[in-house]
Amino acid sequence: MSLSTPPAVVTAGVTLFEETLARQAVDVAAVRWQPPVGDPAALAAVMGDARRVAANEQALAAMLGAQAHLVDVRPASEVLGLEPRTFLHAGPPVEWERASGPMRGALIGALLFEGIASTPEEATRVLESGGVSWEPCHGRGAVGPMAGVVSPSMWVFCLRDESTGNESWCSLNEGLGKVLRYGAYDDSVIDRLRWMTDVLGPLLQHAVRAGDPVDVRAIVAQMIQMGDEGHNRNRAGTLMFLREVLPAMIDSGFPTSDVAQAVRFVSGNDHFFLNLVMPACKLQTLAAADLPGSTVVTVMARNGTDFGIQTSGTGDTWFTAPAHTPEGLFLGSYGPEDANPDIGDSAITETAGIGGLAMATAPAIVRFVGGSVPDALATTQRMYDITVGENPAFAIPILEFRGTPTGIDVTSVVRSGVLPQINTGMAGRVAGTGQVGAGLVTPPMACFTQALDALAARTAPPGRGVAG
Amino acid sequence: MSLSTPPAVVTAGVTLFEETLARQAVDVAAVRWQPPVGDPAALAAVMGDARRVAANEQALAAMLGAQAHLVDVRPASEVLGLEPRTFLHAGPPVEWERASGPMRGALIGALLFEGIASTPEEATRVLESGGVSWEPCHGRGAVGPMAGVVSPSMWVFCLRDESTGNESWCSLNEGLGKVLRYGAYDDSVIDRLRWMTDVLGPLLQHAVRAGDPVDVRAIVAQMIQMGDEGHNRNRAGTLMFLREVLPAMIDSGFPTSDVAQAVRFVSGNDHFFLNLVMPACKLQTLAAADLPGSTVVTVMARNGTDFGIQTSGTGDTWFTAPAHTPEGLFLGSYGPEDANPDIGDSAITETAGIGGLAMATAPAIVRFVGGSVPDALATTQRMYDITVGENPAFAIPILEFRGTPTGIDVTSVVRSGVLPQINTGMAGRVAGTGQVGAGLVTPPMACFTQALDALAARTAPPGRGVAG
Numbered sequence: 001m002s003l004s005t006p007p008a009v010v011t012a013g014v015t016l017f018e019e020t021l022a023r024q025a026v027d028v029a030a031v032r033w034q035p036p037v038g039d040p041a042a043l044a045a046v047m048g049d050a051r052r053v054a055a056n057e058q059a060l061a062a063m064l065g066a067q068a069h070l071v072d073v074r075p076a077s078e079v080l081g082l083e084p085r086t087f088l089h090a091g092p093p094v095e096w097e098r099a100s101g102p103m104r105g106a107l108i109g110a111l112l113f114e115g116i117a118s119t120p121e122e123a124t125r126v127l128e129s130g131g132v133s134w135e136p137c138h139g140r141g142a143v144g145p146m147a148g149v150v151s152p153s154m155w156v157f158c159l160r161d162e163s164t165g166n167e168s169w170c171s172l173n174e175g176l177g178k179v180l181r182y183g184a185y186d187d188s189v190i191d192r193l194r195w196m197t198d199v200l201g202p203l204l205q206h207a208v209r210a211g212d213p214v215d216v217r218a219i220v221a222q223m224i225q226m227g228d229e230g231h232n233r234n235r236a237g238t239l240m241f242l243r244e245v246l247p248a249m250i251d252s253g254f255p256t257s258d259v260a261q262a263v264r265f266v267s268g269n270d271h272f273f274l275n276l277v278m279p280a281c282k283l284q285t286l287a288a289a290d291l292p293g294s295t296v297v298t299v300m301a302r303n304g305t306d307f308g309i310q311t312s313g314t315g316d317t318w319f320t321a322p323a324h325t326p327e328g329l330f331l332g333s334y335g336p337e338d339a340n341p342d343i344g345d346s347a348i349t350e351t352a353g354i355g356g357l358a359m360a361t362a363p364a365i366v367r368f369v370g371g372s373v374p375d376a377l378a379t380t381q382r383m384y385d386i387t388v389g390e391n392p393a394f395a396i397p398i399l400e401f402r403g404t405p406t407g408i409d410v411t412s413v414v415r416s417g418v419l420p421q422i423n424t425g426m427a428g429r430v431a432g433t434g435q436v437g438a439g440l441v442t443p444p445m446a447c448f449t450q451a452l453d454a455l456a457a458r459t460a461p462p463g464r465g466v467a468g
Numbered sequence: 469m470s471l472s473t474p475p476a477v478v479t480a481g482v483t484l485f486e487e488t489l490a491r492q493a494v495d496v497a498a499v500r501w502q503p504p505v506g507d508p509a510a511l512a513a514v515m516g517d518a519r520r521v522a523a524n525e526q527a528l529a530a531m532l533g534a535q536a537h538l539v540d541v542r543p544a545s546e547v548l549g550l551e552p553r554t555f556l557h558a559g560p561p562v563e564w565e566r567a568s569g570p571m572r573g574a575l576i577g578a579l580l581f582e583g584i585a586s587t588p589e590e591a592t593r594v595l596e597s598g599g600v601s602w603e604p605c606h607g608r609g610a611v612g613p614m615a616g617v618v619s620p621s622m623w624v625f626c627l628r629d630e631s632t633g634n635e636s637w638c639s640l641n642e643g644l645g646k647v648l649r650y651g652a653y654d655d656s657v658i659d660r661l662r663w664m665t666d667v668l669g670p671l672l673q674h675a676v677r678a679g680d681p682v683d684v685r686a687i688v689a690q691m692i693q694m695g696d697e698g699h700n701r702n703r704a705g706t707l708m709f710l711r712e713v714l715p716a717m718i719d720s721g722f723p724t725s726d727v728a729q730a731v732r733f734v735s736g737n738d739h740f741f742l743n744l745v746m747p748a749c750k751l752q753t754l755a756a757a758d759l760p761g762s763t764v765v766t767v768m769a770r771n772g773t774d775f776g777i778q779t780s781g782t783g784d785t786w787f788t789a790p791a792h793t794p795e796g797l798f799l800g801s802y803g804p805e806d807a808n809p810d811i812g813d814s815a816i817t818e819t820a821g822i823g824g825l826a827m828a829t830a831p832a833i834v835r836f837v838g839g840s841v842p843d844a845l846a847t848t849q850r851m852y853d854i855t856v857g858e859n860p861a862f863a864i865p866i867l868e869f870r871g872t873p874t875g876i877d878v879t880s881v882v883r884s885g886v887l888p889q890i891n892t893g894m895a896g897r898v899a900g901t902g903q904v905g906a907g908l909v910t911p912p913m914a915c916f917t918q919a920l921d922a923l924a925a926r927t928a929p930p931g932r933g934v935a936g
Contacts (some may be wrong), residue, residue, distance in 0.1 A: 236704050251725070
């Protein structure tokens with residue numbers, strides 16, 4: 001028996017067959033596939049959960065529907081219920097013994113700033129002795145970039161989602177280099193924080209209260225069309241935010257020298273708007289939280305030691321694993337050996353579908369975090385494979401206005417082996433250093449396999465119906 | 469005799485052979501080619517000009533080397549030598565009888581603004597009777613968007629190229645819709661011009677004089693990385709310009725209500741920075757002017773009736789032909805029948821290699837001027853075929869940081885038949901209307917064939933040496 005046409009060969013997964021046939025000059029159509037990561041039984045259970053599809057659709061709709069208006073600027077003590085000697089920090093919980101250099105440095109700085117200690121050595125003793133306490137920002141609905149340390153006297157942006165009534169908060173951005181959030185705590189850091197508390201916070205409060213609430217989501221939508229991806233490029237966003245609050249700042253009656261200094265400070269820091277993007281993203285994922293059966297990721301956050309995620313279907317349970325160290329570009333003479341593992345709540349941007357997931361819209365970012373322009377485009381394309389939908393409000397012009405990939409699905413991550421792409425600043429490993437660079441990083445897969453197991457343990461038996 | 473391999477067929481130009489062979493299932497490699505436009509003898513003469521290559525290299529180097537600092541803001545009468553009753557306008561010269569509706573409307577408005585007439589009818593009588601005079605902006609080294617009418621009392625940006633000592637000037641941008649430059653002249657237009665003269669001009673003058681000269685070229689370089697192409701998208705540029713002058717505006721001692729109003733005015737108009745991009749581009753092309761043997765285009769400008777170009781090798785001679793009418797998107801209920809032919813000096817942006825030539829960096833612009841995202845990318849790629857080089861200072865991220873196509877070459881245009889791509893605002897055909905839309909347009913080929921003839925008439929005989 002003979003074939004009337006040449007045989008068509010399709011291979012899947014393992015490349016051995018494909019390569020062998022190709023060496024024999026056989027045309028091969030290779031289908032990329034790899035075995036799922038994690039426990040097959042858990043995956044089967046979660047995939048078979050009758051509530052999953054509808055719950056994930058509901059999660060996506062909630063993320064797309066969330067609003068984010070800047071409604072106030074206030075001291076953390078007033079809005080976050082922060083008692084004296086209580087601090088917030090980025091990522092999942094971490095005790096002092098396991099805390100990274102930048103996390104320790106930021107806590108030391110916060111104690112100096114609050115006047116609890118007068119030297120770094122004294123601050124360290126207090127921190128070691130348990131004389132103060134710290135807990136994750138996410139536990140109170142807040143987010144903090146890098147170490148993410150918030151102390152009671154620091155001022156925070158207050159954002160509100162009118163569609164749910166949810167609120168979120170984030171500190172004011174200090175700029176780059178030697179700053180508290182990167183673990184620096186010298187006098188220049190503490191002096192800057194004092195000025196932010198004495199001048200910048202009250203001035204921004206006045207401007208925000210004097211005008212209409214600033215529509216942060218609308219600015220994010222515009223910045224996505226202006227080469228910002230919202231995590232490590234916030235240039236256009238910062239300028240658009242400044243435009244919104246400027247007239248009221250000028251009309252504030254504050255001394256013009258203070259106003260001019262505040263304008264220089266904000267406009268001189270391309271990352272200022274990050275601290276508004278982050279709580280806006282938190283409001284998106286908060287809207288999608290706590291939907292039984294949903295496998296959508298609602299938190300990705302790092303404390304410099306561990307990476308932690310939360311999913312919609314598992315509430316506020318953390319699934320943690322040791323954080324990877326980013327690879328990227330370094331400032332000055334710093335190198336890979338100076339970099340601390342991944343740190344910060346800023347991966348809330350990726351959780352909401354921007355940042356690393358939207359790198360296609362920000363090809364210029366490769367000059368800041370490394371990689372190539374084709375990589376940036378390919379990264380966003382790849383992220384559509386592990387997300388439940390797209391956000392038409394955040395349209396990427398170069399992809400012919402396709403919406404950003406939104407709603408990371410635990411099952412898609414473990415089935416494909418594709419991890420969410422995060423781009424990030426890099427903190428110095430040693431407390432007190434500050435920023436050493438910026439780069440690219442992924443979460444540990446173990447966070448997702450643990451989440452899968454927990455989702456499997458909560459699946460509804462067949463016939464028990466869909467999410468309410 | 470037989471062939472040992474299948475024949476390889478290459479066709480060039482006319483598609484008849486290609487199509488016939490393809491129908492016979494023959495593999496054909498088609499080379500796109502079309503006969504040059506214009507007089508073959510003229511083209512041969514210009515291509516054979518021994519000075520050409522070196523002169524064009526010199527022109528490119530001059531364009532790339534030009535600086536552009538905003539050094540002052542002053543009334544046009546003080547810096548442009550504008551006598552009372554003298555006006556500047558966009559494009560090549562045009563008499564009243566042939567002037568388009570928007571050009572007439574803008575001149576009428578300018579007479580009202582200067583108090584030469586108190587009604588549009590009276591202004592029209594003065595303009596018809598020769599009681600005032602008007603001449604091209606380019607003749608005095610200035611540029612004006614759309615009708616480009618500058619009257620003695622209007623304030624202008626003063627830009628300087630430190631590398632050559634050249635200067636250029638442009639009016640302040642009024643915003644969109646019913647504005648003088650689009651041919652509107654009602655009370656709101658005149659009132660706005662008065663406020664710009666009484667408040668905005670003096671305040672900007674104070675701010676510019678108080679600070680270091682604003683590096684306009686550096687802002688253009690940044691905006692190219694932020695989705696602006698510098699002609700019809702100047703969003704990021706406007707915000708970055710505002711950032712530069714803001715602190716000095718706030719510290720100016722002017723009433724804070726005036727400062728706040730000026731900030732609202734500037735930041736509320738995404739096109740404000742166009743009037744700084746244009747003179748910066750003029751300084752680029754001015755640096756490349758008057759090089760014997762150079763076939764590089766130094767001016768493309770339209771008066772609403774005629775399109776005119778100038779080339780480096782032919783000095784300030786205009787080569788004109790009737791302007792095309794743009795095709796694009798319309799505001800409100802306006803349609804193609806409302807559009808005036810192409811108008812304005814703003815094609816100086818394309819002449820310098822940005823605007824329509826750099827649309828690849830601004831895919832979002834297709835929502836303003838029409839076309840598709842792939843078109844925007846293909847347009848910039850096509851423009852490399854008719855330009856003498858690339859501008860590394862204006863790097864397009866999505867093209868892996870390739871520089872903008874710079875220095876349109878008359879010989880490349882007539883040899884390829886490819887015309888420079890311009891994107892542009894569209895003025896209403898009827899005087900007094902204002903803006904009706906925005907779109908895409910090309911210059912008439914006749915401008916280039918005329919320029920070619922003039923270049924041919926000036927070629928150096930062989931052996932007469934290269935450009936000095």
